Amino acid sequence: MPDPTWEKLRRDVIDAGLCTQCGSCVGLACGALAFRERKGVPLPVKTGQNTVPPEAYDACPALHCNYPSLNQFVFGTQPANWMSGVVRRSYVGHAADESVRRNGASGGAISALLIHLLETGRICGAVCLQMGKSVPYKAEPVIARTREEVLRCSQSIYSVTPVNTILGGLAQGEGPLAYVGLPDQVASIRKLQKSGHPSVANIKYILGPYMGTQMYFEAVRSFLRSHGVVSEEDIADLQYRAGEWPGYLQITLKNGRVLKAEKFYYNYLIPFFITRSSLQMVDFTNELTDISVGDAWSPTYERQRGGHSVILARSRAAEELLDDMERHKRLTLTRIPLDEALAMHGHMLDFKKRGSFIRMRWMRRAPEYGYAPAHIPFPRIAVEWCLRFVFSIGRCRSAQWLVEHLPISVVGFCFNRARVAWKSLSKPTKRKGLRTVKFTILS
Numbered sequence: 001m002p003d004p005t006w007e008k009l010r011r012d013v014i015d016a017g018l019c020t021q022c023g024s025c026v027g028l029a030c031g032a033l034a035f036r037e038r039k040g041v042p043l044p045v046k047t048g049q050n051t052v053p054p055e056a057y058d059a060c061p062a063l064h065c066n067y068p069s070l071n072q073f074v075f076g077t078q079p080a081n082w083m084s085g086v087v088r089r090s091y092v093g094h095a096a097d098e099s100v101r102r103n104g105a106s107g108g109a110i111s112a113l114l115i116h117l118l119e120t121g122r123i124c125g126a127v128c129l130q131m132g133k134s135v136p137y138k139a140e141p142v143i144a145r146t147r148e149e150v151l152r153c154s155q156s157i158y159s160v161t162p163v164n165t166i167l168g169g170l171a172q173g174e175g176p177l178a179y180v181g182l183p184d185q186v187a188s189i190r191k192l193q194k195s196g197h198p199s200v201a202n203i204k205y206i207l208g209p210y211m212g213t214q215m216y217f218e219a220v221r222s223f224l225r226s227h228g229v230v231s232e233e234d235i236a237d238l239q240y241r242a243g244e245w246p247g248y249l250q251i252t253l254k255n256g257r258v259l260k261a262e263k264f265y266y267n268y269l270i271p272f273f274i275t276r277s278s279l280q281m282v283d284f285t286n287e288l289t290d291i292s293v294g295d296a297w298s299p300t301y302e303r304q305r306g307g308h309s310v311i312l313a314r315s316r317a318a319e320e321l322l323d324d325m326e327r328h329k330r331l332t333l334t335r336i337p338l339d340e341a342l343a344m345h346g347h348m349l350d351f352k353k354r355g356s357f358i359r360m361r362w363m364r365r366a367p368e369y370g371y372a373p374a375h376i377p378f379p380r381i382a383v384e385w386c387l388r389f390v391f392s393i394g395r396c397r398s399a400q401w402l403v404e405h406l407p408i409s410v411v412g413f414c415f416n417r418a419r420v421a422w423k424s425l426s427k428p429t430k431r432k433g434l435r436t437v438k439f440t441i442l443s
């Protein structure tokens with residue numbers, strides 16, 4: 001007999017190409033769904049026993065993700081600025097403990113927050129991603145219960161990793177918990193909280209990184225092939241942000257060989273392996289978290305090195321937590337105006353807050369976010385056509401083959417030059433009117 005919830009998920013989300021791989025449906029389906037490695041989307045497990053429960057569809061953030069209604073539920077208000085979502089205070093900062101800072105992706109702020117929450121007894125565990133727990137090149141969701149376990153989960157994982165597959169085990173576990181996830185994963189948790197689902201009842205604090213673009217794991221395979229390595233099974237250790245901020249991709253092979261590429265060099269993989277969900281999602285700064293954290297991209301901080309995060313406090317609980325951490329010298333914080341925080345990420349905000357809405361017009365079935373820009377000028381749409389061309393070339397196997405056969409130093413260098421040139425060329429159009437974009441609430 002067909003499973004009605006699975007049929008709906010398949011038709012509305014998976015076959016429509018909208019799945020963001022957040023993992024919620026798998027986590028809630030009691031074994032009836034699983035991710036299949038190469039396909040990367042949830043598929044039924046053929047035991048014939050379990051059916052997919054309706055909440056696995058309701059929690060999915062890919063098609064129905066009404067930000068106005070979720071904002072109202074989480075914060076009791078709508079954002080003053082739709083670029084950032086609801087923000088009460090913004091900061092630049094970093095973990096005061098240098099070892100936590102250096103271990104983190106930007107300033108170690110998320111790890112410092114989790115450690116402080118644990119050490120002050122506000123939580124007894126934190127859902128986050130640990131790299132290499134079972135397989136050296138894969139991350140998996142865990143509940144970190146000590147400082148050491150939190151630090152094992154530091155750093156950014158740039159390949160798709162469905163955190164919410166862990167949901168099935170949370171209801172019976174101990175709480176309260178903190179939860180760290182990307183914008184779609186967080187939106188799904190908020191949808192479940194809104195519906196009072198027991199799987200998320202223990203989650204008290206939600207933190208999350210900004211998310212611009214994410215790549216399929218095939219990007220790592222391609223990088224390996226460029227270095228003459230044929231299988232990911234040769235990997236002994238993989239770090240996406242190793243070393244001094246902003247860090248570099250570092251892959252250590254089982255034979256001891258170490259492959260490295262600077263962050264801005266391995267970004268050349270983005271046009272080839274960017275996920276569809278990065279192109280469709282409109283939330284860059286993780287708007288439904290209590291606290292969200294990104295890299296503080298600004299010449300001032302980049303010159304200082306060491307690692308700096310931009311930190312947005314969205315809820316009252318977040319403000320209290322940050323005040324407490326500042327008082328106890330756990331975080332070094334400098335308050336900055338929201339405009340300054342947003343200016344660090346103008347290109348990515350434009351990519352999401354106008355680009356994604358343009359790209360949605362080209363989709364067979366588009367996600368419903370409950371709001372949209374009132375007007376996007378024609379030159380900005382033209383810029384998006386150029387990007388569409390680049391991404392469609394990047395998806396071709398022949399282009400991927402070609403790039404794997406050119407020396408990585410040349411590809412990385414040329415890509416970085418092209419990126420900088422494109423940024424300055426498109427900047428006038430992309431920035432024009434960005435600050436003053438008006439958004440309309442649709443429902």
Ligand SMILES: Cc1cc2nc3c(=O)[nH]c(=O)nc-3n(C[C@H](O)[C@H](O)[C@H](O)COP(=O)(O)OP(=O)(O)OC[C@H]3O[C@@H](n4cnc5c(N)ncnc54)[C@H](O)[C@@H]3O)c2cc1C
Nearest residue numbers: 104105106107108109110111128129155157209212294295
């Ligand atoms: C896919 C992705 C894209 C990003 N894009 C941008 C960007 O365009 N611009 C920008 O400024 N910042 C971006 N970030 C955020 C940035 O890389 C840092 O994660 C952020 O600044 C927090 O740094 P930190 O040192 O405070 O975090 P850390 O102290 O290093 O802690 C990071 C926490 O995030 C969790 N985490 C890491 N990766 C994932 C993941 N894939 N899914 C769920 N949880 C995860 C870890 O488990 C850990 O708890 C991105 C992050 C990711 C994962």
